[in-house]
Amino acid sequence: MxxxxxxxxxxxxxxxxxxxxxxxxxxxxxxxxxxxxxxxxxxxxxxxxxxxxxxxxxxxxxxxxxxxxxxxxxxxxxxxxxxxxxxxxxxxxxxxxxxxxxxxxxxxxxxxxxxxxxxxxxxxxxxxxxxxxxxxxxxxxxxxxxxxxxxxxxxxxxxxxxxxxxxxxxxxxxxxxxxxxxxxxxxxxxxxxxxxxxxxxxxxxxxxxxxxxxxxxxxxxxxxxxxxxxxxxxxxxxxxxxxxxxxxxxxxxxxxxxxxxxxNAIEDFSEKLKTCIERVGQVKKELIKKGLVIEIGEPLKIVINANASGYSGVKMASSLQKKGVMVEFYDEEFVVLMPSPYNTEEDFIKLTKCFSSFTKKPKINNGIAPIKTEVVISPKKAYFANKKEVLLKDALGEIYGEITFSCPPAVPIVCIGERLNEDAINALKKLGIKKVKIIK
Ligand SMILES: Cc1ncc(COP(=O)(O)O)c(C=O)c1O
Structure with a gap:
């Protein structure tokens, strides 16, 4: 083309x-x-x-x-x-x-x-x-x-x-x-x-x-x-x-x-992708052999369930970063790597080496499950309403007034205009959030 x-x-x-x-x-x-x-x-x-x-x-x-x-x-x-x-x-x-x-x-x-x-x-x-x-x-x-x-x-x-x-x-x-x-x-x-x-x-x-x-x-x-x-x-x-x-x-x-x-003119992309996916598959196998829990999903991501492998995702990502590998996303539970055909063989060798000190440990659970909340007002009304900031511990029963979850992953746990119930408060606490904006 x-x-x-x-x-x-x-x-x-x-x-x-x-x-x-x-x-x-x-x-x-x-x-x-x-x-x-x-x-x-x-x-x-x-x-x-x-x-x-x-x-x-x-x-x-x-x-x-x-x-x-x-x-x-x-x-x-x-x-x-x-x-x-x-x-x-x-x-x-x-x-x-x-x-x-x-x-x-x-x-x-x-x-x-x-x-x-x-x-x-x-x-x-x-x-x-x-x-x-x-x-x-x-x-x-x-x-x-x-x-x-x-x-x-x-x-x-x-x-x-x-x-x-x-x-x-x-x-x-x-x-x-x-x-x-x-x-x-x-x-x-x-x-x-x-x-x-x-x-x-x-x-x-x-x-x-x-x-x-x-x-x-x-x-x-x-x-x-x-x-x-x-x-x-x-x-x-x-x-x-x-x-x-x-x-x-x-x-x-x-x-x-x-x-x-x-x-549009990169004609060998599919071929390169195939080779990359095979290499990613090998990396996943090596990590599984070490006892790490790798999520099954799309072929181009390496998603490590750090908690199920016995680790904090935050600490795992920080260890990788110190060894010269920057991940796409991490939280307490997961570490997500996004390879592409333009990663080099050296990148993959380095990545595998970085995991040499990680072996399987007993499971921990610091994940956040989806939360069901009551929708009180529409996102638009909530967005433009008057708000005040309160301590998270004082926000139970209030209507949440923010769309501030940072990217990545930018997936709101509680949505703007929804009532903050106990599950929502606990989830926000787990994320280290201390203050929230609520609708006045
Ligand atoms: C699931 C999902 N949708 C949409 C977006 C927004 O994409 P973009 O950064 O291309 O605007 C992102 C960004 O990370 C995403 O993860």
Whole structure:
């Protein structure tokens, strides 16, 4: 595939044109990438109404992902998720309602504040961690069958931070039966398209999904896709650019766009991915042999259940860091590593060596299970309400007023507008939180 955006920028650099346009660095090297950093001038196309190089590049991505259309986001899945939800509620007759797996990322909550939709949480039937929410097709079918009000969409996070994959095929067929779009937060799963068995949500029947290209593909941070599936309602395609531009900057980064563009031309990615997954599999086997508990899930993550292996995840991650390995995520319970085909053999050898001092010890349990709380007011009302800060110990029974869970994993344990019950207080305490904002 060709790279129209990158080619355009390279020719522009060669042309030595005087840059009397934004940005202010004028292509001068301060950090080294400035000459590639242009803006939407003549010939460079316009991200949200493209008919030139960006349109061509998106067409390439559409072919590569085999979707009805693939739209670029230069502002992560965070933007694509908001746009996807805006599309879902577009034709709602009354207050929109979304059914969502409880482990949704905070981008989803921000969307609910901005778009003012109600949420019905789908709690996992059994889940050990608040980071997971496995929803079976039977459970979703029951929920939709018995729903007092039909939702505008079902929103599922898959893969989640712990590498769990949802049954997208099953959930998509249930959604189809009930005439409800299935939206997938596939931020962690862009690479699923390139496995020998294609497990991408669009292939499996999702209506739309958001992929962070930057998380698992060789793409700069911020590069993401909004993919629209073949069975999506007509307005999803027609209104997607409007929906994206509702939340996006009018100055998209061409560094990010050219990085998305370049990925279309990386033909050996699937092959490299296959080799990487085999290597990751070997590492997992070595860690299991040492007695460490490795979660079964997507092939590109190494998720160590530190607690089940007898360790604190925080201490394990800190030990790895001291030995020169930076992990993606850790908490008291888990350590999550995200390899990619661009890790070197030296990286994998170093990683395995780092674990030489870890052997299996008796289990401990410092995890946080999903918590059921009562929704009192909508995220939007709660977000804009007057708040006061109180000590956590004094917050029992109050309405929670924050969306501040940091990233990673940015999965809210208690959601804004919900009543803080005993379980919620205990979970927040476990996270070391001492003060919380409540609604006055
Ligand atoms: C599950 C999930 N969804 C969405 C996002 C947001 O993605 P991005 O950083 O591309 O905006 C993240 C980020 O970590 C995530 O983990």
């Amino acid at each position: 060709d790279t129209p955006i990158l080619d355009f920028i390279e020719n522009y650099i060669k042309s030595k044109t005087s840059r009397f346009h934004m940005p202010g660095h004028k292509g001068t090297d301060f950090i080294g990438c400035e000459k590639f950093d242009i803006t939407e001038f003549d010939g460079a196309d316009i991200l949200y109404s493209p008919n030139g190089i960006i349109a061509k590049s998106e067409d390439n991505a559409t072919c590569r992902f085999n979707t009805l259309h693939t739209f670029y986001s230069a502002e992560g899945s965070t933007l694509a998720i908001k746009a996807m939800l805006a599309l879902a509620i577009q034709n709602a007759n009354d207050r929109p309602l979304i059914f969502a797996g409880r482990n949704a990322h905070k981008a989803f909550l921000h969307a609910s504040v901005l778009l003012d939709f109600d949420i019905k949480w789908l709690y996992p039937e059994k889940a050990e961690s608040y980071l997971s929410a496995f929803i079976s097709r039977e459970y979703l079918d029951r929920e939709l069958e018995n729903a007092e009000k039909k939702p505008c969409a079902v929103f599922i996070t898959s893969p989640d931070y712990l590498g769990n994959l949802a049954d997208i095929k099953g959930l998509a067929s249930v959604c189809k039966k009930h005439g409800v779009p299935l939206l997938v937060d596939n931020a962690h799963g862009a690479y699923l398209k390139f496995l020998s068995e294609d497990l991408h949500p669009i292939t499996l029947g999702a209506t739309a999904c958001a992929d962070s290209a930057h998380k698992t593909l060789p793409v700069l941070t911020g590069g993401a896709y909004l993919h629209i599936g073949f069975d999506a309602p007509e307005h999803f395609i027609k209104s997607a650019r409007n929906a994206l531009s509702l939340f996006a900057s009018t100055s998209p980064s061409y560094l990010i766009l050219s990085s998305l563009d370049k990925f």
